Amino acid sequence: MIINSHARQAPRYLERNQFWKGAIPDTNVLVTSCIADLEAAVAILREREVDVIASLGGDGTLHHLVNAMDTTRCSATILPLAGGTINGIARAFGFSGRSDQVFLRTLIADAMPARQQHMLRLEGAITRIGFTMAAGLGFAAARSYAVLPRRGTAAVIRSVVMAATGRLTHSGVEIALGSTEREYFDLVAAGTITEPFLWFRPFGRQPIGSAELGFTALKVPRSGLLLGCWPMLRGDSKNPGVQYFRAPQTQIDRCDGIVFDGELYEFDKTSSLILKIGPKINIMDAHALGRF
Structure with missing residues:
Protein backbone atom coordinates (compact mmCIF):
# COMPACT_ATOMS: atom_id res chain seq x y z
CA MET A 1 0.00 0.00 0.00
CA ILE A 2 1.14 3.51 -0.82
CA ILE A 3 -0.31 6.31 1.34
CA ASN A 4 -0.07 9.97 0.40
CA SER A 5 0.32 11.64 3.79
CA HIS A 6 -0.96 14.94 2.33
CA ALA A 7 -4.20 13.46 0.98
CA ARG A 8 -7.30 14.86 2.62
CA GLN A 9 -8.40 11.65 4.37
CA ALA A 10 -4.95 10.19 5.09
CA PRO A 11 -4.41 11.76 8.56
CA ARG A 12 -7.49 10.16 10.09
CA TYR A 13 -6.39 6.71 8.91
CA LEU A 14 -2.76 7.21 9.90
CA GLU A 15 -3.69 8.57 13.33
CA ARG A 16 -6.89 6.72 14.28
CA ASN A 17 -7.72 3.82 11.96
CA GLN A 18 -4.78 1.93 10.49
CA PHE A 19 -7.08 -0.63 8.88
CA TRP A 20 -4.18 -2.33 7.09
CA LYS A 21 -2.58 -3.44 10.37
CA GLY A 22 -2.40 -7.22 10.52
CA ALA A 23 -3.80 -7.54 7.01
CA ILE A 24 -0.57 -6.94 5.09
CA PRO A 25 3.05 -6.74 6.27
CA ASP A 26 3.99 -3.38 7.76
CA THR A 27 7.04 -3.30 5.50
CA ASN A 28 4.71 -3.15 2.48
CA VAL A 29 2.89 -0.05 3.77
CA LEU A 30 4.82 2.95 2.47
CA VAL A 31 3.87 6.49 3.53
CA ALA A 43 10.45 0.78 -7.09
CA ILE A 44 10.52 -1.00 -3.70
CA LEU A 45 7.18 -2.74 -4.25
CA ARG A 46 8.19 -3.77 -7.75
CA GLU A 47 11.39 -5.29 -6.37
CA ARG A 48 9.27 -7.22 -3.87
CA GLU A 49 7.07 -8.45 -6.73
CA VAL A 50 3.78 -7.47 -5.09
CA ASP A 51 0.68 -8.35 -7.11
CA VAL A 52 -1.56 -5.48 -5.95
CA ILE A 53 -0.76 -1.90 -4.95
CA ALA A 54 -3.47 -0.10 -2.98
CA SER A 55 -3.26 3.67 -3.41
CA LEU A 56 -4.64 5.76 -0.54
CA GLY A 57 -4.83 9.26 -1.93
CA GLY A 58 -6.64 11.33 -4.51
CA ASP A 59 -6.59 11.77 -8.27
CA GLY A 60 -3.13 13.34 -8.22
CA THR A 61 -1.73 10.41 -6.26
CA LEU A 62 -3.07 7.97 -8.87
CA HIS A 63 -1.66 10.16 -11.64
CA HIS A 64 1.86 10.05 -10.26
CA LEU A 65 1.49 6.37 -9.31
CA VAL A 66 0.70 5.21 -12.86
CA PHE A 93 -13.77 2.73 -11.51
CA GLY A 94 -16.47 2.01 -8.94
CA PHE A 95 -14.47 2.56 -5.74
CA SER A 96 -16.38 5.38 -4.10
CA GLY A 97 -16.83 3.84 -0.66
CA ARG A 98 -14.81 4.36 2.50
CA SER A 99 -11.21 3.35 2.03
CA ASP A 100 -11.12 0.96 5.01
CA GLN A 101 -14.26 -0.87 3.91
CA VAL A 102 -13.14 -1.16 0.28
CA PHE A 103 -9.72 -2.44 1.30
CA LEU A 104 -10.97 -5.07 3.75
CA ARG A 105 -13.77 -6.30 1.48
CA THR A 106 -11.28 -6.67 -1.35
CA LEU A 107 -8.88 -8.55 0.89
CA ILE A 108 -11.46 -11.20 1.88
CA ALA A 109 -12.79 -11.68 -1.64
CA ASP A 110 -12.47 -15.18 -3.11
CA ALA A 111 -10.52 -13.72 -6.04
CA MET A 112 -9.03 -10.36 -6.95
CA PRO A 113 -10.22 -9.79 -10.51
CA ALA A 114 -8.54 -7.08 -12.54
CA ARG A 115 -9.47 -5.24 -15.69
CA GLN A 116 -7.13 -3.66 -18.20
CA GLN A 117 -7.44 0.05 -18.86
CA HIS A 118 -5.86 2.00 -21.70
CA MET A 119 -4.15 5.20 -20.61
CA LEU A 120 -3.99 8.60 -22.29
CA ARG A 121 -0.42 9.44 -23.29
CA LEU A 122 0.82 13.00 -23.84
CA GLU A 123 4.00 13.84 -25.73
CA GLY A 124 5.54 17.19 -26.57
CA ALA A 125 5.66 19.86 -23.88
CA ILE A 126 5.52 16.99 -21.36
CA THR A 127 5.61 13.22 -21.61
CA ARG A 128 3.15 11.70 -19.15
CA ILE A 129 0.36 9.14 -19.00
CA GLY A 130 -2.93 9.52 -17.18
CA PHE A 131 -6.68 9.21 -17.39
CA THR A 132 -8.13 12.60 -18.35
CA MET A 133 -6.87 16.06 -19.33
CA ALA A 134 -8.31 19.44 -20.22
CA ALA A 135 -6.80 22.54 -21.80
CA GLY A 136 -7.99 26.09 -22.42
CA LEU A 137 -10.98 26.97 -20.26
CA GLY A 138 -10.63 23.64 -18.39
CA PHE A 139 -7.11 24.57 -17.33
CA ALA A 140 -8.30 28.03 -16.24
CA ALA A 141 -11.10 26.49 -14.13
CA ALA A 142 -8.68 24.05 -12.48
CA ARG A 143 -6.22 26.86 -11.76
CA SER A 144 -9.04 28.87 -10.18
CA TYR A 145 -9.98 25.89 -8.02
CA ALA A 146 -6.37 25.26 -6.95
CA VAL A 147 -6.01 28.64 -5.22
CA LEU A 148 -9.23 28.39 -3.19
CA PRO A 149 -8.65 28.14 0.58
CA ARG A 150 -11.21 25.34 0.95
CA ARG A 151 -11.58 22.59 -1.63
CA GLY A 152 -14.28 20.03 -2.30
CA THR A 153 -17.38 19.48 -4.42
CA ALA A 154 -18.79 22.96 -3.73
CA ALA A 155 -15.49 24.55 -4.77
CA VAL A 156 -15.45 22.50 -7.98
CA ILE A 157 -18.97 23.69 -8.84
CA ARG A 158 -17.94 27.29 -8.08
CA SER A 159 -15.02 27.09 -10.52
CA VAL A 160 -17.21 25.46 -13.20
CA VAL A 161 -19.83 28.20 -12.84
CA MET A 162 -17.15 30.89 -13.09
CA ALA A 163 -15.88 29.28 -16.27
CA ALA A 164 -19.41 28.89 -17.62
CA THR A 165 -20.29 32.53 -17.09
CA GLY A 166 -17.15 33.91 -18.69
CA ARG A 167 -15.51 35.17 -15.51
CA LEU A 168 -12.19 33.40 -16.02
CA THR A 169 -9.43 34.68 -18.26
CA HIS A 170 -8.23 31.85 -20.47
CA SER A 171 -6.31 31.04 -23.63
CA GLY A 172 -7.90 28.70 -26.15
CA VAL A 173 -6.15 26.01 -28.17
CA GLU A 174 -6.08 24.81 -31.76
CA ILE A 175 -6.94 21.25 -32.71
CA ALA A 176 -7.70 19.29 -35.88
CA LEU A 177 -10.98 17.37 -35.80
CA GLY A 178 -10.45 14.32 -37.95
CA SER A 179 -9.04 15.32 -41.34
CA THR A 180 -10.35 18.90 -41.23
CA GLU A 181 -8.24 22.01 -40.92
CA ARG A 182 -7.20 23.16 -37.49
CA THR A 192 -10.09 7.17 -21.71
CA ILE A 193 -12.69 6.77 -18.93
CA THR A 194 -16.36 7.62 -19.28
CA GLU A 195 -17.18 9.53 -16.08
CA PRO A 196 -13.97 11.04 -14.72
CA PHE A 197 -15.41 14.08 -12.92
CA LEU A 198 -17.93 13.00 -10.29
CA TRP A 199 -21.24 12.75 -12.16
CA PHE A 200 -19.95 14.53 -15.27
CA ARG A 201 -19.78 12.67 -18.58
CA PRO A 202 -17.79 15.14 -20.68
CA PHE A 203 -16.89 12.88 -23.60
CA GLY A 204 -20.41 12.07 -24.82
CA ARG A 205 -22.89 9.32 -24.10
CA GLN A 206 -21.31 6.63 -26.27
CA PRO A 207 -18.78 4.34 -24.53
CA ILE A 208 -15.15 5.07 -25.30
CA GLY A 209 -13.61 2.22 -27.31
CA SER A 210 -10.60 0.26 -26.11
CA ALA A 211 -8.23 1.82 -28.66
CA GLU A 212 -9.53 5.38 -28.86
CA LEU A 213 -9.69 8.58 -26.86
CA GLY A 214 -12.86 10.47 -26.07
CA PHE A 215 -12.78 14.20 -26.82
CA THR A 216 -14.88 17.28 -26.19
CA ALA A 217 -14.11 20.51 -28.03
CA LEU A 218 -16.01 23.67 -27.11
CA LYS A 219 -16.44 27.15 -28.52
CA VAL A 220 -17.79 29.69 -26.06
CA PRO A 221 -20.68 31.87 -27.28
CA ARG A 222 -20.53 35.56 -26.43
CA SER A 223 -23.42 35.17 -24.03
CA GLY A 224 -21.48 32.66 -21.91
CA LEU A 225 -22.14 28.99 -21.26
CA LEU A 226 -24.41 28.82 -18.27
CA LEU A 227 -27.60 27.74 -20.06
CA GLY A 228 -25.83 24.97 -21.95
CA CYS A 229 -23.34 23.99 -19.27
CA TRP A 230 -25.18 21.07 -17.67
CA PRO A 231 -26.02 19.21 -20.93
CA MET A 232 -22.40 19.65 -22.01
CA LEU A 233 -21.09 18.12 -18.79
CA ARG A 234 -23.57 15.26 -19.07
CA GLY A 235 -22.44 14.49 -22.59
CA ASP A 236 -25.67 15.23 -24.46
CA SER A 237 -25.38 18.89 -25.46
CA LYS A 238 -27.07 19.88 -28.72
CA ASN A 239 -25.18 23.18 -28.81
CA PRO A 240 -23.42 23.49 -32.19
CA GLY A 241 -20.41 24.94 -30.35
CA VAL A 242 -19.86 21.61 -28.55
CA GLN A 243 -18.35 18.69 -30.44
CA TYR A 244 -17.78 15.16 -29.20
CA SER A 272 2.04 21.69 -28.66
CA LEU A 273 0.92 18.34 -27.30
CA ILE A 274 0.34 15.03 -29.05
CA LEU A 275 -2.48 13.06 -27.45
CA LYS A 276 -2.52 9.34 -28.14
CA ILE A 277 -3.56 5.98 -26.75
CA GLY A 278 -1.05 4.94 -24.14
CA PRO A 279 -0.15 1.66 -22.44
CA LYS A 280 -2.58 -0.56 -20.56
CA ILE A 281 -2.55 -0.80 -16.79
CA ASN A 282 -4.29 -3.27 -14.49
CA ILE A 283 -7.06 -1.88 -12.25
CA MET A 284 -9.02 -3.89 -9.71
CA ASP A 285 -12.49 -4.69 -11.10
CA ALA A 286 -15.03 -3.23 -8.67
CA HIS A 287 -18.00 -4.71 -10.55
CA ALA A 288 -16.63 -8.24 -10.21
CA LEU A 289 -15.97 -7.68 -6.50
CA GLY A 290 -19.44 -6.27 -5.83
CA ARG A 291 -20.71 -2.72 -5.38
CA PHE A 292 -18.73 -0.45 -3.02
Whole structure:
Protein backbone atom coordinates (compact mmCIF):
# COMPACT_ATOMS: atom_id res chain seq x y z
CA MET A 1 0.00 0.00 0.00
CA ILE A 2 1.14 3.51 -0.82
CA ILE A 3 -0.31 6.31 1.34
CA ASN A 4 -0.07 9.97 0.40
CA SER A 5 0.32 11.64 3.79
CA HIS A 6 -0.96 14.94 2.33
CA ALA A 7 -4.20 13.46 0.98
CA ARG A 8 -7.30 14.86 2.62
CA GLN A 9 -8.40 11.65 4.37
CA ALA A 10 -4.95 10.19 5.09
CA PRO A 11 -4.41 11.76 8.56
CA ARG A 12 -7.49 10.16 10.09
CA TYR A 13 -6.39 6.71 8.91
CA LEU A 14 -2.76 7.21 9.90
CA GLU A 15 -3.69 8.57 13.33
CA ARG A 16 -6.89 6.72 14.28
CA ASN A 17 -7.72 3.82 11.96
CA GLN A 18 -4.78 1.93 10.49
CA PHE A 19 -7.08 -0.63 8.88
CA TRP A 20 -4.18 -2.33 7.09
CA LYS A 21 -2.58 -3.44 10.37
CA GLY A 22 -2.40 -7.22 10.52
CA ALA A 23 -3.80 -7.54 7.01
CA ILE A 24 -0.57 -6.94 5.09
CA PRO A 25 3.05 -6.74 6.27
CA ASP A 26 3.99 -3.38 7.76
CA THR A 27 7.04 -3.30 5.50
CA ASN A 28 4.71 -3.15 2.48
CA VAL A 29 2.89 -0.05 3.77
CA LEU A 30 4.82 2.95 2.47
CA VAL A 31 3.87 6.49 3.53
CA THR A 32 4.93 9.20 1.09
CA SER A 33 5.13 12.97 1.34
CA CYS A 34 6.35 13.92 -2.15
CA ILE A 35 6.56 12.59 -5.70
CA ALA A 36 10.13 11.35 -5.14
CA ASP A 37 8.89 9.29 -2.16
CA LEU A 38 6.13 7.79 -4.29
CA GLU A 39 8.53 6.87 -7.09
CA ALA A 40 10.86 5.23 -4.59
CA ALA A 41 7.92 3.34 -3.04
CA VAL A 42 6.89 1.95 -6.44
CA ALA A 43 10.45 0.78 -7.09
CA ILE A 44 10.52 -1.00 -3.70
CA LEU A 45 7.18 -2.74 -4.25
CA ARG A 46 8.19 -3.77 -7.75
CA GLU A 47 11.39 -5.29 -6.37
CA ARG A 48 9.27 -7.22 -3.87
CA GLU A 49 7.07 -8.45 -6.73
CA VAL A 50 3.78 -7.47 -5.09
CA ASP A 51 0.68 -8.35 -7.11
CA VAL A 52 -1.56 -5.48 -5.95
CA ILE A 53 -0.76 -1.90 -4.95
CA ALA A 54 -3.47 -0.10 -2.98
CA SER A 55 -3.26 3.67 -3.41
CA LEU A 56 -4.64 5.76 -0.54
CA GLY A 57 -4.83 9.26 -1.93
CA GLY A 58 -6.64 11.33 -4.51
CA ASP A 59 -6.59 11.77 -8.27
CA GLY A 60 -3.13 13.34 -8.22
CA THR A 61 -1.73 10.41 -6.26
CA LEU A 62 -3.07 7.97 -8.87
CA HIS A 63 -1.66 10.16 -11.64
CA HIS A 64 1.86 10.05 -10.26
CA LEU A 65 1.49 6.37 -9.31
CA VAL A 66 0.70 5.21 -12.86
CA ASN A 67 3.59 7.29 -14.21
CA ALA A 68 6.00 5.77 -11.70
CA MET A 69 4.72 2.30 -12.57
CA ASP A 70 5.14 3.03 -16.27
CA THR A 71 8.72 4.22 -15.73
CA THR A 72 9.70 1.21 -13.61
CA ARG A 73 7.70 -1.28 -15.72
CA CYS A 74 5.72 -2.33 -12.68
CA SER A 75 2.76 -4.49 -13.74
CA ALA A 76 0.98 -4.78 -10.39
CA THR A 77 -2.79 -4.30 -10.24
CA ILE A 78 -3.92 -0.97 -8.74
CA LEU A 79 -6.60 -0.80 -6.04
CA PRO A 80 -7.66 2.89 -5.95
CA LEU A 81 -8.84 3.96 -2.50
CA ALA A 82 -10.78 7.23 -2.34
CA GLY A 83 -8.57 9.08 0.11
CA GLY A 84 -8.39 12.49 -1.54
CA THR A 85 -10.81 15.38 -1.98
CA ILE A 86 -12.66 14.70 -5.25
CA ASN A 87 -11.60 11.11 -5.99
CA GLY A 88 -12.97 11.29 -9.51
CA ILE A 89 -10.79 8.47 -10.84
CA ALA A 90 -11.55 6.06 -7.99
CA ARG A 91 -15.26 6.81 -8.44
CA ALA A 92 -15.02 6.26 -12.18
CA PHE A 93 -13.77 2.73 -11.51
CA GLY A 94 -16.47 2.01 -8.94
CA PHE A 95 -14.47 2.56 -5.74
CA SER A 96 -16.38 5.38 -4.10
CA GLY A 97 -16.83 3.84 -0.66
CA ARG A 98 -14.81 4.36 2.50
CA SER A 99 -11.21 3.35 2.03
CA ASP A 100 -11.12 0.96 5.01
CA GLN A 101 -14.26 -0.87 3.91
CA VAL A 102 -13.14 -1.16 0.28
CA PHE A 103 -9.72 -2.44 1.30
CA LEU A 104 -10.97 -5.07 3.75
CA ARG A 105 -13.77 -6.30 1.48
CA THR A 106 -11.28 -6.67 -1.35
CA LEU A 107 -8.88 -8.55 0.89
CA ILE A 108 -11.46 -11.20 1.88
CA ALA A 109 -12.79 -11.68 -1.64
CA ASP A 110 -12.47 -15.18 -3.11
CA ALA A 111 -10.52 -13.72 -6.04
CA MET A 112 -9.03 -10.36 -6.95
CA PRO A 113 -10.22 -9.79 -10.51
CA ALA A 114 -8.54 -7.08 -12.54
CA ARG A 115 -9.47 -5.24 -15.69
CA GLN A 116 -7.13 -3.66 -18.20
CA GLN A 117 -7.44 0.05 -18.86
CA HIS A 118 -5.86 2.00 -21.70
CA MET A 119 -4.15 5.20 -20.61
CA LEU A 120 -3.99 8.60 -22.29
CA ARG A 121 -0.42 9.44 -23.29
CA LEU A 122 0.82 13.00 -23.84
CA GLU A 123 4.00 13.84 -25.73
CA GLY A 124 5.54 17.19 -26.57
CA ALA A 125 5.66 19.86 -23.88
CA ILE A 126 5.52 16.99 -21.36
CA THR A 127 5.61 13.22 -21.61
CA ARG A 128 3.15 11.70 -19.15
CA ILE A 129 0.36 9.14 -19.00
CA GLY A 130 -2.93 9.52 -17.18
CA PHE A 131 -6.68 9.21 -17.39
CA THR A 132 -8.13 12.60 -18.35
CA MET A 133 -6.87 16.06 -19.33
CA ALA A 134 -8.31 19.44 -20.22
CA ALA A 135 -6.80 22.54 -21.80
CA GLY A 136 -7.99 26.09 -22.42
CA LEU A 137 -10.98 26.97 -20.26
CA GLY A 138 -10.63 23.64 -18.39
CA PHE A 139 -7.11 24.57 -17.33
CA ALA A 140 -8.30 28.03 -16.24
CA ALA A 141 -11.10 26.49 -14.13
CA ALA A 142 -8.68 24.05 -12.48
CA ARG A 143 -6.22 26.86 -11.76
CA SER A 144 -9.04 28.87 -10.18
CA TYR A 145 -9.98 25.89 -8.02
CA ALA A 146 -6.37 25.26 -6.95
CA VAL A 147 -6.01 28.64 -5.22
CA LEU A 148 -9.23 28.39 -3.19
CA PRO A 149 -8.65 28.14 0.58
CA ARG A 150 -11.21 25.34 0.95
CA ARG A 151 -11.58 22.59 -1.63
CA GLY A 152 -14.28 20.03 -2.30
CA THR A 153 -17.38 19.48 -4.42
CA ALA A 154 -18.79 22.96 -3.73
CA ALA A 155 -15.49 24.55 -4.77
CA VAL A 156 -15.45 22.50 -7.98
CA ILE A 157 -18.97 23.69 -8.84
CA ARG A 158 -17.94 27.29 -8.08
CA SER A 159 -15.02 27.09 -10.52
CA VAL A 160 -17.21 25.46 -13.20
CA VAL A 161 -19.83 28.20 -12.84
CA MET A 162 -17.15 30.89 -13.09
CA ALA A 163 -15.88 29.28 -16.27
CA ALA A 164 -19.41 28.89 -17.62
CA THR A 165 -20.29 32.53 -17.09
CA GLY A 166 -17.15 33.91 -18.69
CA ARG A 167 -15.51 35.17 -15.51
CA LEU A 168 -12.19 33.40 -16.02
CA THR A 169 -9.43 34.68 -18.26
CA HIS A 170 -8.23 31.85 -20.47
CA SER A 171 -6.31 31.04 -23.63
CA GLY A 172 -7.90 28.70 -26.15
CA VAL A 173 -6.15 26.01 -28.17
CA GLU A 174 -6.08 24.81 -31.76
CA ILE A 175 -6.94 21.25 -32.71
CA ALA A 176 -7.70 19.29 -35.88
CA LEU A 177 -10.98 17.37 -35.80
CA GLY A 178 -10.45 14.32 -37.95
CA SER A 179 -9.04 15.32 -41.34
CA THR A 180 -10.35 18.90 -41.23
CA GLU A 181 -8.24 22.01 -40.92
CA ARG A 182 -7.20 23.16 -37.49
CA GLU A 183 -9.82 25.06 -35.51
CA TYR A 184 -9.73 27.28 -32.45
CA PHE A 185 -11.63 26.06 -29.38
CA ASP A 186 -11.96 27.58 -25.93
CA LEU A 187 -11.78 24.18 -24.26
CA VAL A 188 -10.51 20.76 -25.28
CA ALA A 189 -10.82 17.77 -22.97
CA ALA A 190 -9.74 14.18 -23.59
CA GLY A 191 -9.70 10.92 -21.71
CA THR A 192 -10.09 7.17 -21.71
CA ILE A 193 -12.69 6.77 -18.93
CA THR A 194 -16.36 7.62 -19.28
CA GLU A 195 -17.18 9.53 -16.08
CA PRO A 196 -13.97 11.04 -14.72
CA PHE A 197 -15.41 14.08 -12.92
CA LEU A 198 -17.93 13.00 -10.29
CA TRP A 199 -21.24 12.75 -12.16
CA PHE A 200 -19.95 14.53 -15.27
CA ARG A 201 -19.78 12.67 -18.58
CA PRO A 202 -17.79 15.14 -20.68
CA PHE A 203 -16.89 12.88 -23.60
CA GLY A 204 -20.41 12.07 -24.82
CA ARG A 205 -22.89 9.32 -24.10
CA GLN A 206 -21.31 6.63 -26.27
CA PRO A 207 -18.78 4.34 -24.53
CA ILE A 208 -15.15 5.07 -25.30
CA GLY A 209 -13.61 2.22 -27.31
CA SER A 210 -10.60 0.26 -26.11
CA ALA A 211 -8.23 1.82 -28.66
CA GLU A 212 -9.53 5.38 -28.86
CA LEU A 213 -9.69 8.58 -26.86
CA GLY A 214 -12.86 10.47 -26.07
CA PHE A 215 -12.78 14.20 -26.82
CA THR A 216 -14.88 17.28 -26.19
CA ALA A 217 -14.11 20.51 -28.03
CA LEU A 218 -16.01 23.67 -27.11
CA LYS A 219 -16.44 27.15 -28.52
CA VAL A 220 -17.79 29.69 -26.06
CA PRO A 221 -20.68 31.87 -27.28
CA ARG A 222 -20.53 35.56 -26.43
CA SER A 223 -23.42 35.17 -24.03
CA GLY A 224 -21.48 32.66 -21.91
CA LEU A 225 -22.14 28.99 -21.26
CA LEU A 226 -24.41 28.82 -18.27
CA LEU A 227 -27.60 27.74 -20.06
CA GLY A 228 -25.83 24.97 -21.95
CA CYS A 229 -23.34 23.99 -19.27
CA TRP A 230 -25.18 21.07 -17.67
CA PRO A 231 -26.02 19.21 -20.93
CA MET A 232 -22.40 19.65 -22.01
CA LEU A 233 -21.09 18.12 -18.79
CA ARG A 234 -23.57 15.26 -19.07
CA GLY A 235 -22.44 14.49 -22.59
CA ASP A 236 -25.67 15.23 -24.46
CA SER A 237 -25.38 18.89 -25.46
CA LYS A 238 -27.07 19.88 -28.72
CA ASN A 239 -25.18 23.18 -28.81
CA PRO A 240 -23.42 23.49 -32.19
CA GLY A 241 -20.41 24.94 -30.35
CA VAL A 242 -19.86 21.61 -28.55
CA GLN A 243 -18.35 18.69 -30.44
CA TYR A 244 -17.78 15.16 -29.20
CA PHE A 245 -15.52 12.86 -31.16
CA ARG A 246 -13.34 9.76 -30.90
CA ALA A 247 -9.81 9.32 -32.25
CA PRO A 248 -6.71 7.24 -31.47
CA GLN A 249 -4.48 10.31 -31.71
CA THR A 250 -4.54 14.06 -32.33
CA GLN A 251 -2.53 17.18 -31.59
CA ILE A 252 -3.35 20.44 -29.84
CA ASP A 253 -1.36 23.62 -30.41
CA ARG A 254 -0.96 27.01 -28.72
CA CYS A 255 -1.55 25.38 -25.34
CA ASP A 256 -0.60 27.40 -22.26
CA GLY A 257 -1.32 24.64 -19.77
CA ILE A 258 -3.38 21.56 -18.90
CA VAL A 259 -5.01 19.92 -15.94
CA PHE A 260 -4.12 16.22 -16.05
CA ASP A 261 -5.87 14.01 -13.48
CA GLY A 262 -6.16 17.04 -11.22
CA GLU A 263 -2.48 18.03 -11.58
CA LEU A 264 -1.65 21.39 -13.18
CA TYR A 265 1.06 21.70 -15.85
CA GLU A 266 1.79 25.18 -17.20
CA PHE A 267 3.55 25.88 -20.53
CA ASP A 268 4.31 28.85 -22.73
CA LYS A 269 1.58 29.75 -25.22
CA THR A 270 3.39 28.26 -28.21
CA SER A 271 3.43 24.71 -26.84
CA SER A 272 2.04 21.69 -28.66
CA LEU A 273 0.92 18.34 -27.30
CA ILE A 274 0.34 15.03 -29.05
CA LEU A 275 -2.48 13.06 -27.45
CA LYS A 276 -2.52 9.34 -28.14
CA ILE A 277 -3.56 5.98 -26.75
CA GLY A 278 -1.05 4.94 -24.14
CA PRO A 279 -0.15 1.66 -22.44
CA LYS A 280 -2.58 -0.56 -20.56
CA ILE A 281 -2.55 -0.80 -16.79
CA ASN A 282 -4.29 -3.27 -14.49
CA ILE A 283 -7.06 -1.88 -12.25
CA MET A 284 -9.02 -3.89 -9.71
CA ASP A 285 -12.49 -4.69 -11.10
CA ALA A 286 -15.03 -3.23 -8.67
CA HIS A 287 -18.00 -4.71 -10.55
CA ALA A 288 -16.63 -8.24 -10.21
CA LEU A 289 -15.97 -7.68 -6.50
CA GLY A 290 -19.44 -6.27 -5.83
CA ARG A 291 -20.71 -2.72 -5.38
CA PHE A 292 -18.73 -0.45 -3.02
